[in-house]
Amino acid sequence: MSSTTLQHLANGVSLGSLYALVAIGYTMVYGILRMINFAHGDIFMMAAYFAFFGIATFRVPWPFAFIGVILATALLGMLVERSAYRPLRDAPKNSILISAIGVSFLLENLANYLFSGKPKAFPEITFFANTVVIGGVSIQVITFFIPAVTMIILAILLYIINRTKLGMAMRAVSKDYETAMVMGIDINKVIAATFAIGSGLAAMGAIMWGIKYPQVQPMMGVMPGLKCFIAAVIGGIGNIKGAVIGGFILGLGEILLVAKLSSLTGYRDAFAFILLILILIFRPTGILGEKTTEKV
Amino acid sequence: MLRIENLTVAYGGIEALKGITLEVPEGNIVTLIGANGAGKSTTLRSIMGLVKSRSGKVMYQGEEITGMKTSEIVAKGITLVPEGRRVFPNLSVVENLMIGAYLRTDREEIQKDIQWVYDLFPRLRERSWQMAGTLSGGEQQMLAVGRALMSRPKIMMMDEPSLGLAPLVVKHIFSIIKEIRDRGVTILLIEQNANVALHIADWGYVLETGNIVLSGKGRELLENEEVKSAYLGKKKEKAK
Numbered sequence A: 001m002s003s004t005t006l007q008h009l010a011n012g013v014s015l016g017s018l019y020a021l022v023a024i025g026y027t028m029v030y031g032i033l034r035m036i037n038f039a040h041g042d043i044f045m046m047a048a049y050f051a052f053f054g055i056a057t058f059r060v061p062w063p064f065a066f067i068g069v070i071l072a073t074a075l076l077g078m079l080v081e082r083s084a085y086r087p088l089r090d091a092p093k094n095s096i097l098i099s100a101i102g103v104s105f106l107l108e109n110l111a112n113y114l115f116s117g118k119p120k121a122f123p124e125i126t127f128f129a130n131t132v133v134i135g136g137v138s139i140q141v142i143t144f145f146i147p148a149v150t151m152i153i154l155a156i157l158l159y160i161i162n163r164t165k166l167g168m169a170m171r172a173v174s175k176d177y178e179t180a181m182v183m184g185i186d187i188n189k190v191i192a193a194t195f196a197i198g199s200g201l202a203a204m205g206a207i208m209w210g211i212k213y214p215q216v217q218p219m220m221g222v223m224p225g226l227k228c229f230i231a232a233v234i235g236g237i238g239n240i241k242g243a244v245i246g247g248f249i250l251g252l253g254e255i256l257l258v259a260k261l262s263s264l265t266g267y268r269d270a271f272a273f274i275l276l277i278l279i280l281i282f283r284p285t286g287i288l289g290e291k292t293t294e295k296v
Numbered sequence B: 001m002l003r004i005e006n007l008t009v010a011y012g013g014i015e016a017l018k019g020i021t022l023e024v025p026e027g028n029i030v031t032l033i034g035a036n037g038a039g040k041s042t043t044l045r046s047i048m049g050l051v052k053s054r055s056g057k058v059m060y061q062g063e064e065i066t067g068m069k070t071s072e073i074v075a076k077g078i079t080l081v082p083e084g085r086r087v088f089p090n091l092s093v094v095e096n097l098m099i100g101a102y103l104r105t106d107r108e109e110i111q112k113d114i115q116w117v118y119d120l121f122p123r124l125r126e127r128s129w130q131m132a133g134t135l136s137g138g139e140q141q142m143l144a145v146g147r148a149l150m151s152r153p154k155i156m157m158m159d160e161p162s163l164g165l166a167p168l169v170v171k172h173i174f175s176i177i178k179e180i181r182d183r184g185v186t187i188l189l190i191e192q193n194a195n196v197a198l199h200i201a202d203w204g205y206v207l208e209t210g211n212i213v214l215s216g217k218g219r220e221l222l223e224n225e226e227v228k229s230a231y232l233g234k235k236k237e238k239a240k
């Protein structure tokens, strides 16, 4: 394998991991509420700002700043659910979708108003910027760090969902609210936990995104948000492993497209949408999606 | 043990229950029979706090539980085997049982109770790791009953457990219901299959479009002319 191919693969895997982290949030929320959380990309954006302020403005050492950002973003996700989605839970599905779009605009404009539309430079963290040389190619630490963290997170998440009481409750609530309540499950808590986890993962994605593409601005969540939603659909929305697979397909595909067919570089973003159209035509349930009739 | 006083429930503007009063004494099997749409499921759902009542009270062990959260009601020892079983299809058999014990924390006792449910329904033991969605209808009903028992209820409410089951399976489920009652669990049983229900019930109520129109001892209702023609009619024709 040539050294540039290796470099491209490393980049693709690392971008794919970022997509995967954010895609999981879409898929988890869909699994439990049967709705697309259009504000998810903007929660990602807010997390990038939190990280920027934590490190650049308040000069918190980065490991602590990251933990703080993840917690704050999880809280933000819970706040959005509590105020904009929960009151509409028994309303028609369209109302809650429109509410999500509203939250998305609200967060974008809030960021624009509070932080100004001018892009801010994400602070450089020496640890991640260091490079290591492997097989003649020098690769940044962050490029390895992203997939490694993603794999660990994924393992923990699958453990929570398949082996813990909370995970069992989440699976039950995702199928049948009323019967879950009859078991004594407080579904509000379970849904809040889902938003906290999804938003926390988006925060991790945002932090690593900021390190790799060091620019923070109010609309930065829009395109990654759309792509990660597409990744979730490709993998089979509602399925966590599917979201990860979708994220990798998208990330690797995008990087390899740019690398191997450089004349198509301008179509980089279109790639995701073309893939979406293809999957919707040939396998509407996505790669790992279950065949259900009741999905809206 | 459980008393419903003048309960009224409305969906939108339409009253599904028009002020019903009924009582379930401790240790009894009480049945509520009625035709489709009479309001049977609504009665159970409002006891569980799943639908809000417009007026009236639900009293449990001398305490008013109207308006409490479902999880609080479950914690007090009331459980429901829902209409149409509603097992969690994406959970295994053993997970469905564990989730029935969601509010309990006594791990060892939970394990013992799982074994007890498996003794009641050996079919479930063989299928412990099977996804509940792939069980047959009868097995799902067994699982729904087992899952309800896992909360160690003081009173178990069952919504049409015989629905869509073969006579042999119905017989099995009903023998288990008696066994559960003999272990001290009070039962409120809803049925359209009036014949089977009235045979095992200590007391029965007949619900008609949101009103209780008749009540009496199970055996007496079996002999009642109105009940015979309205609810046991089919059975008589068959016997001919």
Ligand SMILES: Nc1ncnc2c1ncn2[C@@H]1O[C@H](COP(=O)(O)OP(=O)(O)OP(=O)(O)O)[C@@H](O)[C@H]1O
Binding pocket: B011, B012, B016, B034, B035, B036, B037, B038, B039, B040, B041, B042, B043, B083, B192
């Ligand atoms: N969620 C709801 N919204 C509106 N109306 C409802 C709802 N649930 C029940 N109803 C109405 O309330 C009435 C009583 O329904 P309920 O389900 O309690 O009947 P049931 O006696 O259990 O009937 P079945 O034997 O068919 O299960 C029916 O007329 C039904 O259409």
Ligand SMILES: [Mg+2]
Binding pocket: B040, B041, B042, B083, B159
């Ligand atoms: Mg019913």
